[in-house]
Amino acid sequence: MLHPLLSVLATDVDNITIDFDEGSLTFLKIVIALILFGVALDTKLEDFAAAIRRPIPIAIGVVAQFVLLPALTFLLTIALDVRGSVALGMILVACCPPGNVSNILTHRAGGDVALSVSMTAVSNVLAIFMLPINLAFWGGLSPAGDDLLHEVDMSVWETFGEIALVIGLPFVAGITITRLWPRVGHRAHRIVGPVSFVLLALIIVLGFIGNFDIFRDYITIVLLAVCLQNALALALGYAIARVTRLPVRQQKAMTFEVGVRNTGLGLLLVFTYFDGLGGMALVAAWWGLYDIITGLLVAEVWRRRTAAPADVVVPA
Known part of the structure; x- marks a missing residue:
């Protein structure tokens, strides 16, 4: 049972907004574009050809990311009985594609980097279409988030246009x-990738500082939800790779491709369409920091426990 104060705060989280001015929103768009530009700089047309040559692991990853993860996240929001804005934030994060952090973690863990890069490329292209559809579908099914979703002037086509841009x-x-x-x-990739993620981390940290009172009072409401969802995402990637009997190096790639989300894109949508809705912004912001920490820990443990050297890359 929630402490009485937490119960009141949980009720109010749907009514708070994170302060984020127009200039900051424009800067966030530039940073997200840089992140995706960095992903593309590490992507070749041959990666898509490699995906066609290895359709089974790519198909497994697509199903895990765009079907299973949103569905399981939806069930988790019901099990935790979170408030509407928190539920929508969790669903939005689950619908986001991975960034190239997943490639870095796969390399660190000694996984199949070629597969990871191919999956990231395919997932980001598919996300242009799948993210708005998934958000509208699972958000509409959510008992807690449906009302909030209907209050927002957001259509699938408008979101599609924003994401496509x-x-x-x-x-x-x-x-x-x-x-x-x-x-x-x-x-350029060696510069753009690290710089863009440093800038995104800076935006999140400055957001914490600029809205310190809100984060101090409400962050505890999303801590458990984010921790459980992040563990669920990593476990789903690993489990589906094991069940489908993928090789160990592909299991590592699959784990990070499913477990790491580009929550910067999620933050952009929160501030563009949801006016910085409290629970959604808190979930996306905390996810953006937390999944890098857990990803690094998992990669380091994997690197130490397996014999596969981290600098070996198998051609696609």
Whole structure:
């Protein structure tokens, strides 16, 4: 049973908003575009050809990310009986694609980096269509989040356009540069990737500082939900890889592809369509920091316990 104070705060979390001005929103869009640009710089057209040549693990990853994870997250929101904005935040995170952090963690763990890169590329392209559809579908089914979703002036097509702009254009630009000028693309990736994630972390930290009172009072409401959802995502990736008998190195790639989400994109949608709705912003912001910490821990444990060297990359 919740402490009386937490019960009151949990009720109020649907009514709070995170302060985020227009200039900060524009900067967030630029940072998210940089993140996707960095992913594309590490992606070649051959990666999509490799995905076609290895359809089974790619199909497994797509099902896990776009079907099973949102469905299990929806069930988790019901089991935890979270407030509407928290439920929508958890569903939104589950609908987001992975970023290239999953590639870095796969490399660190000694996993199949080629598969990881191919899955990230395919997932980000599919997310342009699947994210708004999944959010509308599972959010509409949520008993807690349905009313809030209907209060928001957001259509699937408008969300599709926003995501296509943020993901599609940087992705096409990055792949084009890598295709035409591979050396430039390789060097740029080594700069754009780390810088974009540092900038995203800076945005989140500054958001915490600028809204310190809100985070101090309400962060405990989303801590358990985020921890359980993150564990669920990592466990789902690992379990589905084991059940389908993928090789160990592919199991590592699958774990991080399903377990790591690009929550910066989720934050962008929260501030664009939901006016910084409290529970959603708290979930996405905390996820953005927490999943990197847990991902690094899992990768380090895996690297130490398995014989596969972290710097070996199997060609796609």
